[in-house]
Amino acid sequence: NAGVMQNPRHLVRRRGQEARLRCSPMKGHSHVYWYRQLPEEGLKFMVYLQKENIIDESGMPKERFSAEFPKEGPSILRIQQVVRGDSAAYFCASSPPVQEGDGEKLFFGSGTQLSVL
Amino acid sequence: GEDVEQSLFLSVREGDSSVINCTYTDSSSTYLYWYKQEPGAGLQLLTYIFSNMDMKQDQRLTVLLNKKDKHLSLRIADTQTGDSAIYFCAESLSGYSTLTFGKGTMLLVSP
Numbered sequence: 001n002a003g004v005m006q007n008p009r010h011l012v013r014r015r016g017q018e019a020r021l022r023c024s025p026m027k028g029h030s031h032v033y034w035y036r037q038l039p040e041e042g043l044k045f046m047v048y049l050q051k052e053n054i055i056d057e058s059g060m061p062k063e064r065f066s067a068e069f070p071k072e073g074p075s076i077l078r079i080q081q082v083v084r085g086d087s088a089a090y091f092c093a094s095s096p097p098v099q100e101g102d103g104e105k106l107f108f109g110s111g112t113q114l115s116v117l
Numbered sequence: 118g119e120d121v122e123q124s125l126f127l128s129v130r131e132g133d134s135s136v137i138n139c140t141y142t143d144s145s146s147t148y149l150y151w152y153k154q155e156p157g158a159g160l161q162l163l164t165y166i167f168s169n170m171d172m173k174q175d176q177r178l179t180v181l182l183n184k185k186d187k188h189l190s191l192r193i194a195d196t197q198t199g200d201s202a203i204y205f206c207a208e209s210l211s212g213y214s215t216l217t218f219g220k221g222t223m224l225l226v227s228p
Binding site for chain 2: 004006033035040041042043044045048056059091093105106107108109110111
């Protein structure tokens with residue numbers, strides 16, 4: 001059972017271009033989360049999705065950022081018109097349905113390092 | 118509001134015990150987690166504790182929770198060089214609520 005797969009591992013974009021980050025959750029997981037990690041910072045929540053639904057996007061910047069998790073295919077985090085401040089590591093995580101009395105268990109991918117020139 | 122604080126750096130010798138500390142502010146936190154991040158990799162869930170527990174032990178790992186002081190610690194017994202990594206403390210309210218992470222503690226284990 002492969003883990004959470006993210007691609008690409010490294011993405012370089014020039015200011016104003018678009019960045020598309022992909023995430024395939026673990027088999028059997030229907031919940032996907034995107035987190036962003038700035039240098040020397042902890043992970044900051046961005047968005048939580050289930051298949052075809054955005055459940056919580058309270059951590060997403062209001063402009064230029066969007067996320068989807070279609071019925072078929074990976075989850076996509078899309079950043080339009082990137083700026084230097086978008087440079088960060090973007091991590092995707094997935095989780096199985098939470099069992100009663102159990103904690104939320106997130107399984108993380110290896111991340112995509114976005115560098116904006 | 119939610120805030121999770123950790124010390125930034127810890128250095129120990131191989132074979133010693135390591136204790137990584139974390140404080141949190143949200144008294145509603147239900148679950149508290151420890152994640153490990155090795156260079157260039159994602160986060161690996163090490164262990165978690167439910168807020169009605171004081172202690173949880175899993176092989177070399179011991180988690181202690183002082184709910185009154187909102188203090189969480191991770192003790193690694195017989196620390197090995199392979200334990201060198203960044204350790205993140207995180208909290209969540211329950212169920213599907215999102216995790217709030219600390220900035221991480223870099224553990225360096227020297228031979």
